Amino acid sequence: MSVLSTGTGALIAFQRALSTVSHNVANVNTEGYSRQRAEFATRSPTDYGYGYVGNGVKITDIQRIADQLATSRLLDSGGELARLQQLSGLSNRVDALFSDTATNVSGLWSSFFDSVSALSSNAAGTAERQDMLAQAGALATRFRQLDGQLQALDGEVNSGLVAGAQEINRLAAEIARINGTIGGNLAGASPDLLDRRDQLVSELVGYTGGTAVTQDGGMLNVFTAGGQPLVVGNQPSTLTTTADPYRPQRLQLALSSQGTTVPLDQRSLGGRMGGLAEFRATMLDPAMAELGRVAVTMADTFNASHRAGMDLYGDMGVDFFTLPAPRVNAHAGNASGASLQASVADAGAITGQDLVLRFDGTGWTATRADTGVAVPLSGTGTAADPLVAGGIALVTSTAPPPVAGDRFLLQPTAAAAAGIAVAISDPSRIAAASPVSGSADLDNTGSGVLGAIKVVDAADAALLDDAVIEFLDAGQFTIDGAGPFAFAPGQTISANGWSVTLDGAPAAGDQFRIVRTGPRSGNNGNAALLANLDDARVLNGGTISLNGALGGLTTMVGSAARQAQYSADAQQVIHDDAQAARDSISGVNLDEEAANMLKLQQAYQAAAQIISTADTMFQSILNAVR
Incomplete structure (x- = not known):
């Protein structure tokens, strides 16, 4: 009976080990799967007085082969890769808008100034005047189209944040549920359940970046890259989206807990959500602001020169382009209903950077919205003595007046490209002549x-x-x-x-x-000046020309997109290395599994032979006493 028991136990043990090997082979392509290994141990021997006689083998555990350090490294690299890939993908789309000849500004820009040059050769020509208006309209349309595409990308960021928040909440709830299932018994948890939890954590960190920390008992806590808790034990947090306090049309992520909603620091996010926030802050907003700055300085410079000329009616020129006023948004938490009216004071001094204006009850201060660095601010805010910062003049409202703590976001050029248009429609109103x-x-x-x-x-x-x-x-x-x-x-x-x-x-x-100069004059004095304005050094204190600013915009966008792509490519190598390190420990090796299967098959056959031998022995005893 002892031989039969030993053989039967071995047969069952080898069968279960073969099942484990089969399970490994079946999941060779399952993402996040960690190979499993059957742990053998001897059964407790029996004391027969003359000594202990062994009772065979048993399976003590199905061990999950995993290394926490390799898993943590893979989590870190995966979150960073998701962030950079998100940033790179969106940045490349912006780069395509500014570099493709079908969508960029450069071609229509050149065509417009070429038409002005043609007018200077025949200042009284109707065809030349009509062509100049048409080219100006096409250029203004292209500015608006480009700004519209950038606005559409901003809307995509909003949609990405909403969808991301929903997916984050789903993943966090699932991880918390598995934590609850495991409870305080990590040793008794199914290896497949632990793999499932690790895979969910990897997906969650891919959205937010961050880390996972194992607490006593085996529960896994997950935190964002900024240290905010997403899962603590069996309690998931809830992410939602809230309106930006300065720009209600723009969404940002916030953490909802116990009836309160706390906006997250968008700069500290990782993963896909961090990539969206970084794209908006480092690529989209600067591109929109610089595109607007080019539009403002071009239109303002052209308008000033056009007003200094004379049209075919013998009247002084008027503005050739129209532009919207700089945008000023009050903070949602302002105590007063005060407002600021902005206008361009010096186009050459405009940097395009967003500024935050604060009123302390007696005076105003200005800081850059992105860095918090103080910006020179002069004036008192009255119509006679407006506030002036970065080339923008601001007049404060008097009914109601601002109160201490009021804050405003000044966007000098963010809306300029969206509103530029040609102000005149009559070709005879083009002021080509010197007055x-x-x-x-x-x-x-x-x-x-x-x-x-x-x-x-x-x-x-x-x-x-x-x-x-x-x-x-x-x-x-x-x-x-x-x-x-x-x-x-x-x-x-x-x-x-x-x-x-x-x-x-x-x-x-x-x-x-x-x-x-009389009416219907063929004088081309002012047209000659207008034709060369694209080379006028009017930006950055007279150091950069309009052509230089347009070229700089394309270069800035292209350089940022390439840098994002280089970073994503480098991180992909790091992530692949982390994945290989994890797979070298936890991945399924078919050659190794095949060798294990052959070894276990032979052991299974040997155990079956033991049972057959035990049966022969038993039959011999029966025959002896029959």
Whole structure:
């Protein structure tokens, strides 16, 4: 009977071990599966007086082969990879918008300034004027289209946050349920259940980043990259989305617990959610702001020069482009209903960076929204003395007035590209001519030569008044009888909002007349200036041209997208290495399993032979006493 019992026990043990090997082979492609191993041990021997006789073998445990360190490393690398892949994927889409010739601004930008150049060659031409308006409209449309695509991406981020919060809550609830099932008996937990929990934790960390910590008893606590608890024991947290306090149309993640909702620090998130937040902060917002800055400075510079010209009706030029005012949003928690009215004070000083304005009850301060660094702020906020920060003037409301603690978000250029449009529709309203022109009297005897006239102050009330420059001798002149003024060849003479360079050696009695340009003039003075505005250095204190700013925008977006791609590629290598390290311990090796199966099969057959031998022995005894 002891031989039969030993053989039967061995047969059952080897059968269960073979089942474990089969289970490993069947799950060779199951993601997150950890191979299992049957642990053998001898049965308790029997004392027959002369000594102990063994009773065979038994299965003591089905062990899950896993290494916590390798699993933690894989979790960390997986969360970071999810963040970088999310960031890279969205950044590449923005890069495609700015680099593709079918969607970028550069082509239509060049076409517009080419049309202005063509107009300068035929300032009175109807076809040239109509083409310039058409090209301007196409350029403004492209600005709006690009901004609309960026706004659509912002909407996708909102949708991603909502969907992500729902998936995070589902995963956290499932992990908490498994924790409850395991309770305080980790040793008694099914290996497959532990694999399932690890896989869920991996998916959860892929959304939020963070870590998983095992507590006493085997429960697993999961925390976000910022340290916020997602699962503690068998209690899951709930993530939701709330409106940004400055921009209600923009969502952000928040943690809901015990009836309170606490917004999470979006900068500390990891995983896919962190990638969405980082994309919005480091790629989308800067791209929208810089696109708006290019639109603002181009339109403002072009408008200023266009107002200094004269149209075919003989009237001074008006704004060629229209732009929306800079956007100022009050914080949702402001105690007052005060508002700020913003306008562009100096387009060349605009940086495009969002600013937070705070009122302490007596004065205002300004800081950058992204870094918190203080920004110079002047003025008191009245209409006569507006607040000025970063080239933007702000006037505070008086009914109601701001109170201590009020905060406002200033976005100088974020909405500019969305609202740019062509202000005129009549081709004859294009101010291609200089408003004044100069000529030398035919009776002049000297060699004085009048250069091109420039308008330096289009708002001067006397700009269009006729003026006479008369020389008393080679070194003195008067303007409409005022003077005399000293003269040297090559000198710039200014009056009534215009300036002109006079060279040569005028003689006594020589006169030069400055007169208003008449209607339907073919004068191209202002068109020639407009055609070269794309090279005007008007940004960053006169150090960057409009063309340079447009090229810089494309380069900035492309560089950020490439950097995100490089980081994602590098992290993929790190993650693959972590995955290989985990698989080397926990993964199923078919060659190893095949060898184990062959060994166990032979052992099973040997155990069966033991049972057969025991049966023969038993039959021999029966035959002896029958």
